[in-house]
Amino acid sequence: MPTDDSSLGQCSECGDRIAAAWLLVEYSKDDGTDGVWAECPACEAVVAPE
Helix, strand or coil: CCCCCCEEEECCCCCCEEEHHHEEEEEECCCCCEEEEEECCCCCCEECCC
């Protein structure tokens, strides 16, 4: 699990950095990789960080 100050990636909507504290859902994809959904604090969109 990421620490609160680590980054999940960038918002696919606005490009701002999303901190791990904004994580909403962690899941396993069909191909075996992990995926996440997070809320962007800047634009308030729910995205899969890039």
